[in-house]
Amino acid sequence: MNKITQSKELLSWYEAQGRDLPWRVKGGAHPNPYIVFVSEIMLQQTTVKTVIPYFKKFMKRFPDIESLAQASEEEVYKYWQGLGYYSRARSLHEAAKTIKEQGKFPQTREEVLKLKGIGNYTVSSFLALAFNKPETIIDGNVIRIITRLYHLTEPTEKIQNIIRQKAEELTDKESPADYASAIMDLGAIICTPKKPQCLLCPWQKYCQSKNKQDIEQIPNRTKIQRQEKYGSVYIIINSQKEIYIRKRKEKGLLSGLYEFPWKDEGKMFEKDSLCITDSGRQVTHNFSHFKLTLQIYNIQTEKNLTDGLFVPETSLKDYPISTLMKKVWQKYKANKKNIHTKI
Numbered sequence: 225m226n227k228i229t230q231s232k233e234l235l236s237w238y239e240a241q242g243r244d245l246p247w248r249v250k251g252g253a254h255p256n257p258y259i260v261f262v263s264e265i266m267l268q269q270t271t272v273k274t275v276i277p278y279f280k281k282f283m284k285r286f287p288d289i290e291s292l293a294q295a296s297e298e299e300v301y302k303y304w305q306g307l308g309y310y311s312r313a314r315s316l317h318e319a320a321k322t323i324k325e326q327g328k329f330p331q332t333r334e335e336v337l338k339l340k341g342i343g344n345y346t347v348s349s350f351l352a353l354a355f356n357k358p359e360t361i362i363d364g365n366v367i368r369i370i371t372r373l374y375h376l377t378e379p380t381e382k383i384q385n386i387i388r389q390k391a392e393e394l395t396d397k398e399s400p401a402d403y404a405s406a407i408m409d410l411g412a413i414i415c416t417p418k419k420p421q422c423l424l425c426p427w428q429k430y431c432q433s434k435n436k437q438d439i440e441q442i443p444n445r446t447k448i449q450r451q452e453k454y455g456s457v458y459i460i461i462n463s464q465k466e467i468y469i470r471k472r473k474e475k476g477l478l479s480g481l482y483e484f485p486w487k488d489e490g491k492m493f494e495k496d497s498l499c500i501t502d503s504g505r506q507v508t509h510n511f512s513h514f515k516l517t518l519q520i521y522n523i524q525t526e527k528n529l530t531d532g533l534f535v536p537e538t539s540l541k542d543y544p545i546s547t548l549m550k551k552v553w554q555k556y557k558a559n560k561k562n563i564h565t566k567i
């Protein structure tokens with residue numbers, strides 16, 4: 225099966241049948257990154273239908289990054305009123321101020337992740353839709369389409385890597401922005417959770433679930449028992465009271481994010497090699513395939529560690545750091561009266 229032909233067929237369907245949405249420009253033209261940014265934040269946990277009137281009103285009052293950055297928090301809240309999840313309004317406002325200060329929209333995964341309120345899903349859709357970057361979006365719509373296309377009946381939690389790989393293979397490398405919109409529309413209006421309209425589907429000839437009785441049972445959302453893992457994480461501090469962080473590889477678990485050194489089995493450092501103390505605290509975090517509990521250790525050192533960097537505590541917030549490591553930091557600081565630095 226030729227994946228390029230398949231993705232082009234979806235793009236042709238999208239040109240003719242895709243939804244006209246106020247934040248969207250079809251036909252390979254790129255919308256304004258500001259418009260994409262506002263719409264992506266509004267669409268977090270909220271349906272397209274609900275967002276449309278709020279988006280129009282918001283854009284009329286705040287047509288560009290400058291007008292939003294200069295507005296008062298109260299006014300931004302006023303225009304968000306009724307949309308819910310108000311932390312999004314605060315994050316959007318703070319991100320607008322950061323972008324205005326920087327003078328341009330960030331265009332790399334690492335830079336976008338530093339903006340307030342941006343997670344892995346939003347960064348992919350933002351980069352694809354605003355800058356036509358070949359990012360693959362994995363949301364509920366995409367998972368449903370991919371699992372049905374290949375008739376993948378195992379619990380989705382168990383086959384996330386397969387779903388991602390197949391979704392990446394299909395992503396159109398010439399028009400990732402249109403492709404991202406197209407696959408979302410296919411999921412929203414054709415390959416719906418109930419009663420998918422297979423006869424209208426541009427991918428029906430490729431689909432292994434079409435005409436099968438179990439189509440509405442796919443994707444399989446059964447929760448799987450997570451494997452439990454235990455390990456250790458190290459808050460390493462030098463004599464200038466700087467904290468040691470390192471960047472993860474660009475592929476795999478928590479790719480590209482910064483972290484405190486950790487190991488998922490046993491300990492990483494021998495006790496006599498560095499000045500280690502057990503903080504007496506631990507954190508637990510659920511990944512898709514396993515549940516991880518990390519014991520937090522504290523290390524004072526003058527050693528020159530080479531695979532990362534020492535940064536002042538106040539600068540930690542400037543680095544994209546995973547939720548797991550944010551939990552570690554909060555827990556580490558929890559016995560102090562005040563947590564001085566939120567990351």
Ligand code: SF4
Pocket residue numbers: 369372373414415416420421422423425426427428431432433434439
């Ligand atoms: S043929 Fe039907 S099940 Fe398959 S992708 Fe299209 S709408 Fe979904």
